Amino acid sequence: MFIPQVSIRQKLLIIAANFLFSVSLAGTGLLGMVRRDLLYGIGNEWSTLMWISGLVTLFLIPLEVCVIKSSRRE
């Protein structure tokens, strides 16, 4: 299977973007869950989904580290 080769800088950028996206998503979700009305559980719906998705997508980073080929290794 063809995997495009990128420079080491581009690879780092992809990983950093993943990290930022995941942390922002998880952070927004966590904040939404904290701010939700504790008695009635209303407001900030789908925050739990954002929180879990953010944490889960963090684990794409090891995959990116191994699968994306950078020019330094070639």
Place this chain on the structure above:
Amino acid sequence: MAIIRRHLDKVTQDLLRPILTTGKAFNFIAALSLVMFSLYVYAFYLQFFHGHGFTTRQSTPVGAVWGLYAAIIVFFIGISHVGIGVSAAARLLNLEYLRPLTRIAELLTLFCLPAAVLMITLDIGRPEKFVLNVMRYGRITAPFCWSATVISVYLFASTIYLYLSMRRDFAVAADWVPKWGRLYRLLALGYTDTKEERELHERTLWWLALVLIPIMVSVHSVYGFVFGLHGGRPGWFNPFMAPFFVLGAIINGFATLIIVVAIIRKVFQWERYLSIQTIRNLGRFLCWMTLLYIYFTIAEYVTYSYTPPAGEAYVVQTVLVGEFSPIFWPAMAALIIGFLMLLFNQTVFNHQFTLWITVAGATLINVVLFATRYLIVIPSLLRPLLPFPSGVYTPTLYEWGAFLGAIGFVIGAYLVFFKIFPAIELPLIGEVEVKGS
């Protein structure tokens, strides 16, 4: 860029055998697991159309509506605990002798976690709203929400871990298994098995293993909190609950791993790769953890029996001398027998280690662990919190059927995996002699 084709050595050939050939036993076990899983589907159907009360036969005002389902959930989560744990420990501590069984252990995590989720779906009562409501309204203060978080993260991270550890095998096996060659090449994602790639994967997996260990502990701790944070429920409100659950999970998982490895070793005639010494080491660890569990159990019941509040007094009485004593005392006797079997097999009969004694001991301990899960859930739920008469609970055939269905799911998942992918890490070129020796 293509991987260098190499001579198909005897060991690789042996490890790929289950993929290349299919025996009658495979078809029989596959059919059996399908029948078992259909029991779960039937229970799901009944509950979906007739409600939770239909499958649990809940009719009294006080009852154990969580019932057997909750005990099964804790049981499966416990088993899933150890899979990645063994693999991560083997990598982090460089325990080479554990390497051949790491994939079998990882699969325990990967299959038992969904099995637990299958049971959670039934336990919820409204399965069709289960995922949607948690994701939409999940509250930060709810242990159920923590559980959804840690299970999702653990399952995803474990899948990535398993995939990265298998990537080399996909690339190697692509040349030797024509019927799955295209799938393997697709999954290998351009892996070419160079020295640099291997090192990069090892490094990444090492760090991933390091991150996975605390997540693994959190998964079962959260289940301890699900029970331990119930302030009003006698027998549950206990700061000791989370560590007790983690210890139970370690025992549960190791006992299951010993059974699964022994079965695979026998069925595929892989005595060379899954050595008796490896199973012996697993048994040794299980033995000492069981002793610790016995100590924890004694400490728990001594505390609960010594001038307990009214609620705790009721629960302890039903367990020690009441309606649950026919489960409790035989379970404790079996736990001690299981421990002694492991202990004597490791020490007194040191020069004549017998595999079946360790496997029988592990099986006994696993049954006891299921019984203790049952005793954690049911007696506390039957104690009325309002002035009602005490509840009654007997698991229905539907609940047992759902349990069998979840076991069928795990067995079926193993079969499908072994039919498509290598069950043991394929050796490196220079490693063949060592692995086969």
